[in-house]
Amino acid sequence: MKFGIVSFPGSNCDDDAVFAATETLGQPAVKLWHKAHDLEGSDVIILPGGFSYGDYLRAGAIARFSPIMAEVAAHAQRGGPVIGICNGFQIACEAGLLPGALMRNAGLQFLSMPVTIRVENTITRWTALCREGQCLTMPIAHGEGRYTVDAATLERVEGEGLVVFRYVDAAGEATEAANVNGSLDNIAGVRNAAGNVVGLMPHPERALDTLLGSTDGRVLFESVLAAVHA
Amino acid sequence: MKPFRISVHIVPRKGLLDPQGKAVADALHTLGFAAVGAVHVGRHVVIETSAANATAAEAAVRDMCARLLANPVTEDFEIAGVVSA
Numbered sequence: 001m002k003f004g005i006v007s008f009p010g011s012n013c014d015d016d017a018v019f020a021a022t023e024t025l026g027q028p029a030v031k032l033w034h035k036a037h038d039l040e041g042s043d044v045i046i047l048p049g050g051f052s053y054g055d056y057l058r059a060g061a062i063a064r065f066s067p068i069m070a071e072v073a074a075h076a077q078r079g080g081p082v083i084g085i086c087n088g089f090q091i092a093c094e095a096g097l098l099p100g101a102l103m104r105n106a107g108l109q110f111l112s113m114p115v116t117i118r119v120e121n122t123i124t125r126w127t128a129l130c131r132e133g134q135c136l137t138m139p140i141a142h143g144e145g146r147y148t149v150d151a152a153t154l155e156r157v158e159g160e161g162l163v164v165f166r167y168v169d170a171a172g173e174a175t176e177a178a179n180v181n182g183s184l185d186n187i188a189g190v191r192n193a194a195g196n197v198v199g200l201m202p203h204p205e206r207a208l209d210t211l212l213g214s215t216d217g218r219v220l221f222e223s224v225l226a227a228v229h230a
Numbered sequence: 231m232k233p234f235r236i237s238v239h240i241v242p243r244k245g246l247l248d249p250q251g252k253a254v255a256d257a258l259h260t261l262g263f264a265a266v267g268a269v270h271v272g273r274h275v276v277i278e279t280s281a282a283n284a285t286a287a288e289a290a291v292r293d294m295c296a297r298l299l300a301n302p303v304t305e306d307f308e309i310a311g312v313v314s315a
Contacts, residue, residue, distance in 0.1 A: 057273075058301055065298075094301070101303040103242075108249050148246060148304055182247060 001228050003029040004042025006072065006088075008063045013049035013085065013205060020205040020221050021046075027225065034066035043228055044081045045072050047088025049141070049203060059102060059144045060090035069095055081125040081224050082197045086142055089189070089199030098190055098199045099157055100149040102142075106182025110143040114213065115180055117165040117188045117202055118172055124164055124195040125227040126220045135172050136165075136216035138207035140180070145201040147183035147190070154184060165189035165200050231280040233315035234287040240300045240307045241272035274310075275299055284312045 003021035007014045014031055021029035021044075030040050034052075039045065052063035063069070069091075076082045076097055084092035092098045105111060116137050119130040130136075149157060157163060165188040169178040174186040181201070189200030204217030242248040248270055255269040277294070281287035288309055300307040 057299070061298065061301070093303075101301050103246070103304055104249060106247060106249050108253060146247075150303060153303075182249075 001027050001043045001225060002041055003027055003044050003046060004032045004039050005029060005046045005048055006032045006034060006068055007048075008034045008050065008052035008066060008091075010052045010054055011048050011050035011087070013087075013203065016203075016205045017046045017048045017085070020208055020217070024208045024218060025221050025225055032068055034063065034068050036068050037071060039068075039071050039075060042075075044224055045075055045083075047072070047082065047084040047091050048205075049086030049088060052087055052091060055144075058094070059087060060092075060094040063091045064095040073097065076192070076197050079194060079196050081228065083126055083220070083224070084197075084199035085203055085205060086140075086145075086201055089201055090144065092197065092199045097197050098192055099153050099162065100147055100190060102144050102201070103146045103148050104144050105142070105146055105180075110141075111145070111180055112139070112141040113180070114139050115188075115202055116168050116170065116172075116178070117200070118168040118174065120163045120166055121161050121191075123161075124191045124198050125224050126198040127164060127223055128227050129219050129223040133172065135168060136207075136219070137214045138202045138204055138217050139213075140202050142181070142201055145181040145183070147187040147201075149184065157187075157190060158185065160193065162190050162193070163187050164191045164198055165202070231282060233278065233280050234284060234312055235315045236277045236279065236287055236291045236312050237310040238275045238277070238291060238295060238299065238307055239272060239310045240275065240295070240305050241270045243304055243306050246304060272305070278315055284314075288312050
Protein backbone atom coordinates (compact mmCIF):
# COMPACT_ATOMS: atom_id res chain seq x y z
CA MET A 1 0.00 0.00 0.00
CA LYS A 2 1.46 3.32 -1.06
CA PHE A 3 1.30 6.41 1.12
CA GLY A 4 1.36 9.86 -0.46
CA ILE A 5 2.43 12.68 1.83
CA VAL A 6 1.70 16.18 0.54
CA SER A 7 4.47 18.74 1.05
CA PHE A 8 3.34 22.35 1.05
CA PRO A 9 5.82 25.18 1.43
CA GLY A 10 6.05 25.37 5.21
CA SER A 11 5.05 21.77 5.96
CA ASN A 12 7.34 20.45 8.70
CA CYS A 13 5.89 17.07 9.64
CA ASP A 14 6.04 15.52 6.18
CA ASP A 15 9.22 13.58 6.99
CA ASP A 16 7.65 12.28 10.20
CA ALA A 17 4.69 11.05 8.16
CA VAL A 18 7.03 9.36 5.68
CA PHE A 19 8.77 7.72 8.67
CA ALA A 20 5.40 6.50 9.96
CA ALA A 21 4.60 4.85 6.63
CA THR A 22 8.00 3.40 5.84
CA GLU A 23 9.66 2.63 9.19
CA THR A 24 6.60 1.86 11.31
CA LEU A 25 4.41 0.15 8.74
CA GLY A 26 7.05 -0.98 6.24
CA GLN A 27 5.06 0.49 3.37
CA PRO A 28 6.26 2.55 0.41
CA ALA A 29 5.74 6.30 0.64
CA VAL A 30 6.21 9.23 -1.68
CA LYS A 31 6.25 12.94 -0.99
CA LEU A 32 3.90 14.86 -3.27
CA TRP A 33 4.85 18.46 -3.99
CA HIS A 34 1.89 20.80 -3.62
CA LYS A 35 2.19 21.94 -7.25
CA ALA A 36 1.88 18.40 -8.58
CA HIS A 37 -1.27 17.29 -10.41
CA ASP A 38 -0.79 13.60 -9.74
CA LEU A 39 -0.96 11.43 -6.60
CA GLU A 40 1.55 9.00 -8.22
CA GLY A 41 -0.64 6.01 -7.49
CA SER A 42 -0.91 6.67 -3.74
CA ASP A 43 -3.55 4.62 -1.94
CA VAL A 44 -3.56 6.76 1.19
CA ILE A 45 -3.01 10.52 1.50
CA ILE A 46 -1.55 12.30 4.51
CA LEU A 47 -1.88 16.08 4.82
CA PRO A 48 0.91 16.72 7.33
CA GLY A 49 1.46 19.29 10.02
CA GLY A 50 3.40 22.52 9.69
CA PHE A 51 2.78 26.10 8.73
CA SER A 52 1.81 25.91 5.06
CA TYR A 53 2.26 29.29 3.39
CA GLY A 54 3.30 30.70 6.74
CA ASP A 55 -0.31 30.50 7.93
CA TYR A 56 -0.83 33.69 5.91
CA LEU A 57 -4.43 34.94 5.98
CA ARG A 58 -5.58 31.93 8.05
CA ALA A 59 -4.06 28.53 8.76
CA GLY A 60 -4.70 26.37 5.70
CA ALA A 61 -6.48 29.10 3.73
CA ILE A 62 -3.93 29.33 0.91
CA ALA A 63 -2.84 25.69 0.88
CA ARG A 64 -6.31 24.53 -0.06
CA PHE A 65 -5.86 26.17 -3.47
CA SER A 66 -2.65 24.25 -4.23
CA PRO A 67 -3.03 22.19 -7.43
CA ILE A 68 -2.54 18.89 -5.57
CA MET A 69 -5.63 19.58 -3.44
CA ALA A 70 -7.95 19.04 -6.40
CA GLU A 71 -6.44 15.56 -6.74
CA VAL A 72 -6.74 14.96 -2.99
CA ALA A 73 -10.41 15.98 -3.10
CA ALA A 74 -11.04 13.61 -6.02
CA HIS A 75 -9.28 10.81 -4.12
CA ALA A 76 -11.46 11.51 -1.07
CA GLN A 77 -14.57 11.58 -3.27
CA ARG A 78 -13.66 8.10 -4.58
CA GLY A 79 -13.52 6.87 -0.97
CA GLY A 80 -9.73 6.91 -0.70
CA PRO A 81 -8.35 7.33 2.82
CA VAL A 82 -7.12 10.80 3.77
CA ILE A 83 -5.87 12.03 7.13
CA GLY A 84 -5.22 15.65 8.00
CA ILE A 85 -2.91 16.11 10.96
CA CYS A 86 -2.66 19.50 12.70
CA ASN A 87 -2.08 21.96 9.84
CA GLY A 88 -3.36 19.18 7.56
CA PHE A 89 -6.60 19.18 9.57
CA GLN A 90 -6.84 22.96 9.16
CA ILE A 91 -6.30 22.57 5.40
CA ALA A 92 -8.91 19.79 5.14
CA CYS A 93 -11.46 22.01 6.89
CA GLU A 94 -10.64 24.99 4.69
CA ALA A 95 -10.97 22.75 1.64
CA GLY A 96 -14.41 21.59 2.76
CA LEU A 97 -13.32 17.95 3.11
CA LEU A 98 -14.31 18.12 6.77
CA PRO A 99 -16.87 20.27 8.63
CA GLY A 100 -15.81 23.18 10.84
CA ALA A 101 -12.77 25.39 11.32
CA LEU A 102 -9.85 25.75 13.71
CA MET A 103 -9.48 29.04 15.56
CA ARG A 104 -6.88 30.57 17.85
CA ASN A 105 -6.49 28.58 21.08
CA ALA A 106 -8.75 29.96 23.80
CA GLY A 107 -5.73 30.67 26.02
CA LEU A 108 -3.91 32.40 23.12
CA GLN A 109 -0.77 30.35 23.79
CA PHE A 110 0.91 27.96 21.39
CA LEU A 111 0.52 24.57 23.08
CA SER A 112 3.22 21.92 22.79
CA MET A 113 2.45 19.05 25.14
CA PRO A 114 1.15 15.50 25.34
CA VAL A 115 -2.64 15.18 25.54
CA THR A 116 -5.04 12.30 26.02
CA ILE A 117 -7.77 11.81 23.44
CA ARG A 118 -10.67 9.37 23.51
CA VAL A 119 -11.73 7.43 20.44
CA GLU A 120 -15.40 8.25 19.91
CA ASN A 121 -16.10 5.95 17.01
CA THR A 122 -14.35 3.18 15.20
CA ILE A 123 -16.11 3.17 11.87
CA THR A 124 -13.46 5.33 10.19
CA ARG A 125 -10.65 3.88 8.10
CA TRP A 126 -8.27 5.41 10.63
CA THR A 127 -9.77 4.05 13.86
CA ALA A 128 -11.04 0.64 12.74
CA LEU A 129 -8.61 -1.20 15.03
CA CYS A 130 -9.33 1.00 18.06
CA ARG A 131 -11.79 0.20 20.79
CA GLU A 132 -14.59 2.72 21.24
CA GLY A 133 -13.70 4.76 24.29
CA GLN A 134 -10.01 3.85 24.01
CA CYS A 135 -7.74 6.61 25.30
CA LEU A 136 -4.62 7.52 23.33
CA THR A 137 -1.77 9.77 24.40
CA MET A 138 -0.02 11.80 21.75
CA PRO A 139 1.47 15.28 21.43
CA ILE A 140 -0.13 18.46 20.23
CA ALA A 141 1.80 21.44 18.88
CA HIS A 142 -0.48 24.21 17.68
CA GLY A 143 -1.60 27.77 18.18
CA GLU A 144 -4.86 27.45 16.28
CA GLY A 145 -6.61 24.26 17.26
CA ARG A 146 -9.88 25.41 18.80
CA TYR A 147 -12.45 23.43 16.84
CA THR A 148 -15.45 25.59 15.93
CA VAL A 149 -18.63 25.08 13.94
CA ASP A 150 -21.91 26.92 13.77
CA ALA A 151 -24.72 25.60 15.97
CA ALA A 152 -26.61 23.84 13.18
CA THR A 153 -23.48 22.06 11.94
CA LEU A 154 -22.49 21.10 15.47
CA GLU A 155 -25.86 19.40 15.86
CA ARG A 156 -25.19 17.44 12.68
CA VAL A 157 -21.58 16.64 13.64
CA GLU A 158 -22.66 15.29 17.03
CA GLY A 159 -25.92 13.77 15.77
CA GLU A 160 -24.31 11.84 12.92
CA GLY A 161 -21.37 10.70 15.03
CA LEU A 162 -18.79 12.65 13.06
CA VAL A 163 -16.68 13.32 16.16
CA VAL A 164 -13.77 10.87 16.14
CA PHE A 165 -11.63 12.12 19.04
CA ARG A 166 -12.21 14.25 22.15
CA TYR A 167 -9.74 15.73 24.60
CA VAL A 168 -10.15 13.91 27.91
CA ASP A 169 -8.48 13.72 31.32
CA ALA A 170 -6.56 10.77 32.71
CA ALA A 171 -9.84 9.12 33.71
CA GLY A 172 -11.16 9.40 30.15
CA GLU A 173 -13.65 12.16 30.97
CA ALA A 174 -14.17 15.08 28.57
CA THR A 175 -13.73 17.75 31.25
CA GLU A 176 -13.23 21.47 30.77
CA ALA A 177 -9.71 21.20 32.21
CA ALA A 178 -8.80 18.55 29.62
CA ASN A 179 -10.05 20.77 26.80
CA VAL A 180 -6.66 22.42 26.37
CA ASN A 181 -7.48 24.72 23.45
CA GLY A 182 -11.14 25.46 24.18
CA SER A 183 -12.62 23.38 21.36
CA LEU A 184 -16.40 23.02 21.13
CA ASP A 185 -17.46 19.85 22.96
CA ASN A 186 -13.75 18.93 23.54
CA ILE A 187 -13.54 17.96 19.84
CA ALA A 188 -10.00 16.97 18.85
CA GLY A 189 -10.81 15.26 15.56
CA VAL A 190 -13.69 14.70 13.13
CA ARG A 191 -14.49 12.60 10.08
CA ASN A 192 -16.52 13.02 6.91
CA ALA A 193 -19.81 11.17 6.48
CA ALA A 194 -18.19 8.28 4.61
CA GLY A 195 -15.47 7.85 7.24
CA ASN A 196 -12.55 7.83 4.80
CA VAL A 197 -11.41 11.36 5.66
CA VAL A 198 -10.32 12.11 9.23
CA GLY A 199 -8.68 15.20 10.68
CA LEU A 200 -7.21 15.77 14.11
CA MET A 201 -5.02 18.31 15.86
CA PRO A 202 -2.85 15.82 17.83
CA HIS A 203 0.11 14.18 16.09
CA PRO A 204 -0.17 10.38 15.79
CA GLU A 205 2.99 10.35 13.64
CA ARG A 206 4.95 11.69 16.61
CA ALA A 207 3.73 8.88 18.85
CA LEU A 208 5.19 5.81 17.19
CA ASP A 209 8.16 4.95 19.36
CA THR A 210 8.72 4.56 23.09
CA LEU A 211 11.72 6.87 22.65
CA LEU A 212 9.22 9.63 21.89
CA GLY A 213 7.10 8.84 24.94
CA SER A 214 4.17 7.03 23.33
CA THR A 215 3.36 4.45 20.69
CA ASP A 216 -0.36 5.24 20.75
CA GLY A 217 -0.27 6.78 17.27
CA ARG A 218 0.49 3.43 15.65
CA VAL A 219 -3.07 2.16 15.82
CA LEU A 220 -4.28 4.86 13.41
CA PHE A 221 -1.76 3.88 10.74
CA GLU A 222 -2.29 0.16 11.38
CA SER A 223 -6.04 0.73 11.04
CA VAL A 224 -5.75 2.31 7.61
CA LEU A 225 -3.36 -0.42 6.50
CA ALA A 226 -5.86 -3.07 7.57
CA ALA A 227 -8.75 -1.16 6.00
CA VAL A 228 -7.08 -0.85 2.61
CA HIS A 229 -5.97 -4.48 2.61
CA ALA A 230 -9.43 -5.70 3.64
CA MET B 231 -12.22 49.71 -16.55
CA LYS B 232 -11.12 52.06 -13.78
CA PRO B 233 -8.81 51.49 -10.81
CA PHE B 234 -10.33 51.17 -7.33
CA ARG B 235 -9.03 50.66 -3.80
CA ILE B 236 -11.39 48.61 -1.67
CA SER B 237 -10.81 48.10 2.03
CA VAL B 238 -12.38 45.24 3.94
CA HIS B 239 -12.71 44.56 7.66
CA ILE B 240 -12.69 40.92 8.66
CA VAL B 241 -13.54 40.15 12.28
CA PRO B 242 -14.37 37.03 14.31
CA ARG B 243 -17.99 36.08 13.92
CA LYS B 244 -20.27 37.56 16.58
CA GLY B 245 -20.98 35.17 19.41
CA LEU B 246 -17.80 33.13 18.95
CA LEU B 247 -15.18 33.25 21.68
CA ASP B 248 -12.61 35.88 20.65
CA PRO B 249 -9.74 35.39 23.11
CA GLN B 250 -7.54 37.95 21.38
CA GLY B 251 -10.22 40.64 21.58
CA LYS B 252 -10.88 39.74 25.22
CA ALA B 253 -7.16 40.01 26.08
CA VAL B 254 -7.02 43.47 24.50
CA ALA B 255 -10.20 44.54 26.31
CA ASP B 256 -8.72 43.37 29.62
CA ALA B 257 -5.54 45.35 28.93
CA LEU B 258 -7.55 48.47 28.11
CA HIS B 259 -9.47 48.10 31.37
CA THR B 260 -6.15 47.82 33.20
CA LEU B 261 -5.08 51.08 31.54
CA GLY B 262 -8.15 52.76 32.98
CA PHE B 263 -10.45 52.74 29.95
CA ALA B 264 -13.30 51.51 32.10
CA ALA B 265 -15.93 52.39 29.48
CA VAL B 266 -14.56 49.85 27.00
CA GLY B 267 -16.96 47.00 26.33
CA ALA B 268 -16.12 44.27 23.86
CA VAL B 269 -13.07 44.47 21.59
CA HIS B 270 -12.70 42.46 18.41
CA VAL B 271 -9.35 41.98 16.69
CA GLY B 272 -9.47 41.10 13.03
CA ARG B 273 -7.76 41.89 9.73
CA HIS B 274 -7.88 44.90 7.47
CA VAL B 275 -7.32 44.04 3.81
CA VAL B 276 -6.84 46.64 1.07
CA ILE B 277 -7.34 45.44 -2.49
CA GLU B 278 -6.38 47.38 -5.58
CA THR B 279 -8.34 46.21 -8.59
CA SER B 280 -9.90 47.52 -11.75
CA ALA B 281 -13.60 47.37 -12.43
CA ALA B 282 -16.25 48.96 -14.63
CA ASN B 283 -17.58 50.96 -11.68
CA ALA B 284 -17.64 51.07 -7.89
CA THR B 285 -20.60 48.69 -7.65
CA ALA B 286 -18.81 46.06 -9.73
CA ALA B 287 -15.61 46.54 -7.70
CA GLU B 288 -17.49 45.98 -4.45
CA ALA B 289 -19.28 42.92 -5.84
CA ALA B 290 -15.97 41.39 -6.87
CA VAL B 291 -14.49 41.95 -3.41
CA ARG B 292 -17.56 40.41 -1.75
CA ASP B 293 -16.97 37.33 -3.87
CA MET B 294 -13.27 37.33 -2.87
CA CYS B 295 -14.28 37.49 0.80
CA ALA B 296 -16.74 34.63 0.45
CA ARG B 297 -14.22 32.42 -1.34
CA LEU B 298 -10.89 33.23 0.28
CA LEU B 299 -10.45 36.30 2.45
CA ALA B 300 -12.90 35.33 5.21
CA ASN B 301 -13.80 31.92 6.59
CA PRO B 302 -17.61 31.71 6.53
CA VAL B 303 -17.58 29.44 9.60
CA THR B 304 -15.69 31.79 11.88
CA GLU B 305 -15.52 35.27 10.41
CA ASP B 306 -17.71 38.18 9.32
CA PHE B 307 -16.58 40.81 6.83
CA GLU B 308 -17.70 44.26 5.87
CA ILE B 309 -16.65 46.49 3.00
CA ALA B 310 -15.18 49.53 4.76
CA GLY B 311 -14.67 51.68 1.70
CA VAL B 312 -14.52 51.78 -2.09
CA VAL B 313 -12.52 54.67 -3.57
CA SER B 314 -11.18 55.48 -7.01
CA ALA B 315 -7.43 54.86 -6.96
